[in-house]
Amino acid sequence: MCSWSGTRRPRPTLSPPRPRRWPRTWAPRTAPATIPKRPAPGTAVLWRARTRPTTSSGGRRRSRAWGWWTWRRKPGEAAEWFEHARNLHDLLDRARGVALMTRHLGRVAAVQGDHPRALAYFAAALAYFAAVPSEIYHHARTLTFAGHSHLATGQTAAAEQAFEKAADLAGADGHRYEHARALLGLADVAAHHGDHAAERGHLECAAEILADLSGPEEQAEIQARLDRLQQP
Numbered sequence: 001m002c003s004w005s006g007t008r009r010p011r012p013t014l015s016p017p018r019p020r021r022w023p024r025t026w027a028p029r030t031a032p033a034t035i036p037k038r039p040a041p042g043t044a045v046l047w048r049a050r051t052r053p054t055t056s057s058g059g060r061r062r063s064r065a066w067g068w069w070t071w072r073r074k075p076g077e078a079a080e081w082f083e084h085a086r087n088l089h090d091l092l093d094r095a096r097g098v099a100l101m102t103r104h105l106g107r108v109a110a111v112q113g114d115h116p117r118a119l120a121y122f123a124a125a126l127a128y129f130a131a132v133p134s135e136i137y138h139h140a141r142t143l144t145f146a147g148h149s150h151l152a153t154g155q156t157a158a159a160e161q162a163f164e165k166a167a168d169l170a171g172a173d174g175h176r177y178e179h180a181r182a183l184l185g186l187a188d189v190a191a192h193h194g195d196h197a198a199e200r201g202h203l204e205c206a207a208e209i210l211a212d213l214s215g216p217e218e219q220a221e222i223q224a225r226l227d228r229l230q231q232p
Contacts, residue, residue, distance in 0.1 A: 075111050076112075078108050079108045079109075082104045082105045082108065083101075083105065086101035086105070096128065099124075099125045099128035099129060100125070100138070102121050103125040103141075103142050103145065105121045106118040106119070106122045106145060106149075107145060110145065110148065110149050110152070115149040115153045116153065118145075119146060122149065125138075125142050126139070137170070137173070140166040140175060140182065141178055143162045143165055143166035143169070143182070144163065144178065144181050144182050147160075147166065147182075148188075150162060151185070151192065159185070160189045162185075163183075163186045163189060164186065166185070167182035167186065177213050180205075180213070180214075181206075183203075183205050184202070184206050184222075186198075186202045187199045187206065190202060196229050199229065203225055203226050203229075207219065207222045207223070
């Protein structure tokens with residue numbers, strides 16, 4: 001039977017943990033050079049195109065294009081950011097990113113009142129979204145934007161066709177908010193034709209869908225339209 005007769009080394013005493021030098025939530029030590037202030041909610045949108053990796057002899061490079069803009073105040077600046085982001089997506093052969101930035105350019109053109117140019121952008125974006133079965137949401141959303149531009153240029157038949165197709169796509173795939181937006185577009189077409197019964201029907205369907213999805217302002221706007229239709 002083997003036994004050990006040496007002296008046992010004493011256990012080291014545990015010292016209290018040293019305080020952490022940095023908090024758990026890591027933050028960069030230096031802030032970016034300029035960060036534009038965030039506008040009030042609902043008045044601006046942040047779009048950022050992040051291009052991940054190109055590898056060269058110098059290593060990995062990342063390029064980001066991002067920008068804040070207020071839609072009705074600086075649409076020209078927004079268009080510059082979108083155009084730059086689209087070029088980056090095109091450089092990296094990202095067809096989906098190109099289509100998204102193209103649609104954003106169409107929205108900016110529509111805000112500026114240039115609906116023919118907006119329709120050209122929307123048509124280019126639809127060429128991608130319609131060809132990809134998994135892009136039903138963006139397909140329907142782009143059709144809704146195109147429908148509003150068609151209606152603004154007096155092309156009511158094309159607008160109605162775009163809204164109906166958007167409503168069918170969004171409704172069948174379960175995108176309730178986009179379905180309601182397409183129905184509101186159909187209500188606008190009906191109002192343009194003076195068909196108050198059809199307008200009321202589309203508004204009521206949209207209000208039912210948006211009852212638990214949208215904020216009080218959007219619901220109040222729909223209710224105001226319904227109240228006007230009930231007036232003699």
